[in-house]
Amino acid sequence: MSLCPFIYFFLSRDLSAAPRTGAWQTTALFRVRCRTKSLSRPPPAQSRAARRFSLSSPVLKYPLPSSHRSHFLNEEQLFCSVPGRLSLLSSTSKYKVTVAEVQRRLSPPECLNASLLGGVLRRAKSKNGGRSLREKLDKIGLNLPAGRRKAANVTLLTSLVEGEAVHLARDFGYVCETEFPSKAVAEYLTRPHMGRNEMANRKNMLLAAKQICKEFTDLLTQDRTPLGNTRPSPILDPGIQGCLTHFSLITHGFGSAAICAAMTSVQNYLNEALKIADKTYMNTGDQSPAETNKTIDKMDKHRK
């Protein structure tokens, strides 16, 4: 199974569910993981203080409101673990939510209010859930002004934490890669263009579409918006990175990953269609028109 590089990129961004442990153990585990990581990676170019305020850098486009900037903030710190909404039975994953992720959900473009954030973090049902959430936010230096209004429309995607959003996009990529009927679709859509002359033109169109789609997907895979507990260095111009960051923030990492997942189906279709074009072109070169029709009929029979 060969998933697209984007999905692999996300697989390698450590958003896996934490094992079921107590709050202390999880935090301890999380710290150990951070420490191990910092040993195996090159030292960050920015100091911690610089990183703390870098949400206001042009990369992220949206400056963090002054009420959210605090010297107590440690963005890598675990805020809580959230049970997955889409887990079934025994696979009840828990997703780690960092302080940085909470910060992102409170800032533009989403600007979640306290009750929506409580819902996202699945604290809504607990007694005094709202108050204890405010207190916990206060402790880490994030105080939520009362009467805050959400800025973006609430959709089903709003309820996902980043870890689960990326997991869902990865699973969508898996079904697009393994279950989408690329070959049947290619045979069906190529059927009306089987003549030798038309096929040459069709092949050029397919090649053009392949290149245009590849450029598009390649750009999305270069998005380096902070996600989960990762904070990768940008590789794109601040202008375009800012725009991709907006899309990532509004979908918590689902958007670009899911578009790339869908594009695996498109690319697989294009590859299959090109195979048919090459085969037909070679075959028809040595055949009489009657024989060409026979080939088409054979293909058609196989298709049904």
Next chain:
Amino acid sequence: MSLCPFIYFFLSRDLSAAPRTGAWQTTALFRVRCRTKSLSRPPPAQSRAARRFSLSSPVLKYPLPSSHRSHFLNEEQLFCSVPGRLSLLSSTSKYKVTVAEVQRRLSPPECLNASLLGGVLRRAKSKNGGRSLREKLDKIGLNLPAGRRKAANVTLLTSLVEGEAVHLARDFGYVCETEFPSKAVAEYLTRPHMGRNEMANRKNMLLAAKQICKEFTDLLTQDRTPLGNTRPSPILDPGIQGCLTHFSLITHGFGSAAICAAMTSVQNYLNEALKIADKTYMNTGDQSPAETNKTIDKMDKHRK
């Protein structure tokens, strides 16, 4: 806001959440809705008895196991209402699950076993949830053989009922249409092809990609796999419809709808890129090379 026709198609397929009512009320509402529909629609071509067994028709490819075929089955009947997994706070939608949907989940390609079905229908946590589910299935003539094994891999998509899967795809389509930065992506990716000669070729490639992507999306919008309480008449050849049905069944309606949602971003990008190509082509026709560079610089400045 102009969503793609596929999303509209799904919007028009009555998968909306039922209001919060008791079981009896919901069933009654559902029946009223079915009756109203049957008045406004042309009479179905198939008799009820014919439709009952039509899961084994070549359209669906997968024959229903004989243990599931029963004279008690009424596919349009409501089996239960399931609270949404991705709803937040006050918007606690309930999704109606019909007997036909339960049948689809128990049949290939998924072949859910009793405990997974219980999880999907959110009965896992209730006392004796498993036994009462079996009894309810038995009453409507669906008896689950013991020791049944699931046939498909469990992913996060498995946990969604069809109503919520389609709702999620619709919301994904909404963010792809309204939040994806098509224009910025078009400006970024068109930048290296701004020369007059190259731009003519680029425009042809973009037009080819647009047509190929449109054909692909158009095919997916013609999928008529039964979904929720709808059972639309197929319009495609049984061969290709069978393949699309497989993909729909494995993703409960999410797959093709989500690919089409992602394709709105691609199509919007292509339209924006074509606008730039047209504009540049017209402009550069009357300009000296120095002036052309000035135009590019201006565009580049705007882009950042």
